[in-house]
Amino acid sequence: MYLKKFEYYILDSSVAGTLLLIALAIRIEAVNAGFDQFSSNIIFISVFIISTGLYISMQIALYEIIIYLCHHSKSLSIHEHLNDSVIAPEQAFMEYEKLRSNTIIEQKRTNDKKLELVHIYIHQTMAAYTSQENLQRLCAYISDFFQDKTAIDIIPIKVDSKLKAIDVMHLGWNIGKALGKRRSYTAEFIKKVFADTMKENEINTIIKKMSHSETECLIKLNPDIISVH
Numbered sequence: 001m002y003l004k005k006f007e008y009y010i011l012d013s014s015v016a017g018t019l020l021l022i023a024l025a026i027r028i029e030a031v032n033a034g035f036d037q038f039s040s041n042i043i044f045i046s047v048f049i050i051s052t053g054l055y056i057s058m059q060i061a062l063y064e065i066i067i068y069l070c071h072h073s074k075s076l077s078i079h080e081h082l083n084d085s086v087i088a089p090e091q092a093f094m095e096y097e098k099l100r101s102n103t104i105i106e107q108k109r110t111n112d113k114k115l116e117l118v119h120i121y122i123h124q125t126m127a128a129y130t131s132q133e134n135l136q137r138l139c140a141y142i143s144d145f146f147q148d149k150t151a152i153d154i155i156p157i158k159v160d161s162k163l164k165a166i167d168v169m170h171l172g173w174n175i176g177k178a179l180g181k182r183r184s185y186t187a188e189f190i191k192k193v194f195a196d197t198m199k200e201n202e203i204n205t206i207i208k209k210m211s212h213s214e215t216e217c218l219i220k221l222n223p224d225i226i227s228v229h
Contacts, residue, residue: 020048022047022051024044026043026044026047027040027041027043027044027047111146114146114178114179114226115142115143115146115179117178117225117226118142118146118175118178118179118225118226119139119142121174121175121178121225121226122135122138122139122142122175123135123139125171125219126138126159126171128160129159129160129162129163129218130157130158130159130160134157134158134159137155137157138157138193141154141157141189141193142175142179145175145179145181145185145189146179146181154192154193154195156192156193156194156195156196157193157194158196159194159197162218163197163218163219164197164217164218165197165198165200165201166209166212166217167217167218167219168190168194168197168198168219169190169201169206169209169210169212170210170217170219170220170221171190171219172186172187172189172190172194172206172210173186173210173211173221174219174221174222174223174225175225176189177223177225178223178225178226183207183210183211184203184207186210187203187206187207187210188203190206190210191203191206
């Protein structure tokens with residue numbers, strides 16, 4: 001810092017000395033031209049003051065120009081940086097659509113896999129208690145159930161008399177848990193699909209009893225049917 005101040009001092013001193021020499025040279029020329037001493041001194045002082053003023057004005061003007069150029073350059077740099085970092089609306093929309101599409105595809109893949117595992121569980125659990133045709137229809141009903149579709153013509157699934165109402169409740173609870181469905185929705189589903197087996201059980205009763213652990217039952221509660229295969 002002190003070195004720069006010294007450099008500025010040397011520069012200003014050099015300029016001042018040069019201006020003094022110029023003013024002195026003009027005074028000498030004025031004396032040679034016939035001006036008296038007083039007039040020559042006035043000319044000397046005037047030339048020095050005017051030239052010094054011009055020098056200072058030039059310094060100020062140059063300083064302002066430099067400040068303007070630096071500010072303008074910085075503004076351009078910031079603007080270019082913003083242009084590089086800010087995503088155009090069209091590009092942002094395309095990025096959103098791409099992300100949305102990928103999310104939908106991934107969600108569908110996950111749901112398909114989840115439904116596939118539930119179907120496998122149904123076949124493994126119910127194969128001994130109902131026909132192949134009933135199993136296929138049951139899987140179709142479960143697919144609609146998962147997608148919140150209402151089956152128009154439900155043909156009740158008939159099962160072996162060995163399965164009691166509590167077994168069907170457990171089966172429904174396992175399916176509803178795996179597919180993330182509400183108990184009330186699941187209760188309505190099994191009430192319709194297993195109408196014969198559940199004919200003596202009301203919806204409220206099914207909701208309350210479907211997660212009860214009964215000692216004598218063929219189908220046990222299993223909250224992990226989609227993760228054990």
